Amino acid sequence: MDTPPGAEENPSDGPREPRSSQWSDLGRPPxxxxxxRRGLLREGGLWSEVDVVRSTGSTNSDLVARTEAGKATEGAVLVAEEQTSGKGRLDRQWTAPARSGLFFxxxxxxxEVPVARWGWLPLLTGVxxxxxLSRVAGVDTALKWPNDLLVTVDGEERKAGGILAERAGDDGVVIGVGINVSLRAEELPVPQAGSLALAGAVSTDRDPLLRAVLRSLADWYERWRSAGxxxxxxxxxxxxxxxxxxxxRFVxxxxxGDRSVVGEAVAIDGDGRLVLATEEGVREPVGAGDIVHLRPA
Structure with missing residues (x-):
């Protein structure tokens, strides 16, 4: 396995850690x-390689670097048991305890798709x-435009996941996904965060969850790509x-530039932009690349 710079060896291939280690939580197996690999790699399928590293700063940064160095093919999957510098939109940080989530x-x-339509990839990934997750975890999920995954905990919507897309070279896009799976209440980085476990998931076994997500992503990607x-x-x-x-909702x-638009979110247009109906009777589209924050109005 080609281990990215700054990452450690795959824990499944190395020695067992001491029980006092952060890696010894029996409720969070590797x-x-x-x-x-047996479940995802097949001839003619999208996924070409699956690598898992014990810890790294950011799987997105590592896979972008691999791609730009000519060391990754389409369908490469890079998973980390722990991310120490996970990235969100606008360089926001995403951190979580080791093995508490899916970070890939x-x-x-x-x-085959015009570059003008590549902006749909983060939304496709969200779907x-x-x-x-709905199929395997049995948790009702919702999507907050443009890149957040929401679950319901104690009657309120909370963010349990995020998606980040980055260009890689001239013809590639690296999509990063972070999902809080077994995160406990006392481990939440902020009160507004959530996890599949806190939302009452029937399973927090990360292996079937990851397989289900990647299979769903391959299906949607093929459907979208086949339609140009x-x-x-x-x-x-x-x-x-x-x-x-x-x-x-009104947002x-x-x-x-300290500019804001307030209105009811009424549609997602053909370019993946959120369309707001303002009090002035104007429908104004807002692109994901332009927005700093989207908050309740």
Missing amino acids: LNVPAL SVLLRPA AVATG GDPAASGLQETYAAGCATLG RAELP
């Missing part, structure tokens, strides 16, 4: 790498993640809107 990145090269990236023809636009918790979109 991922079963051989089983993951994938490399996609949608050559795929929500679908896969057309979000309507592939069913992506309709499915995303159906699961988007942002629609129907404030905070934009660069």
Whole structure:
């Protein structure tokens, strides 16, 4: 296995850690790498390689670096048992205890799709993640535009996951996903955070969860790519809107330069932008790349 710079060896291939280690939590076993590879790598399938590292700063940074060095093919999957410098949008940090979640990145090269439609990839990933988790964890999930996964804990919506897309070279996109799986209440970084466990998941076994998410992602990616990236023809636009918790709510979109737009979120347009109906009767689309924060109005 080609271990990315700054990452340690796969724990499944190395010695067992002392019981006093952060890695000795019996409720958080390591991922079963051989089983993951058997379940995901098949001839003609999207996934070409699955690597798991014990710890790294950011799987996105590592996979982007591999890609730009010519050491990754489409369908490469890089998973970390722990991320010490996980990234969100606008360089926001995402950290969680070791083995408490799923932290992974994938490399996609949608050559058949016009670059103008690549902005749908984070939304596509959100649909795929929500679908896969619902099937295996039995948790109702919702999507907060543009890149958050929400679960319900004690009657309130909380963020349990996030998605980050980055260009890699001239023809690649690395999609990073972070999902809080077994995070306990006392481990929450902020009170507004959540996890599958806190939302009452029927299973927090990360192996089947990861397989389900990646299979769902491969299915949606193939459907979207076969339609030339057309979000309507592939069913992506309709499915995303159906699961988007942002629609129907009054929100404030905070934009660069201290500008903001307030209105009811009424649609996701063909470019994946959130359309706000303002009090002035104007429908104003807001792109994910332009927004700093999206908050309740």
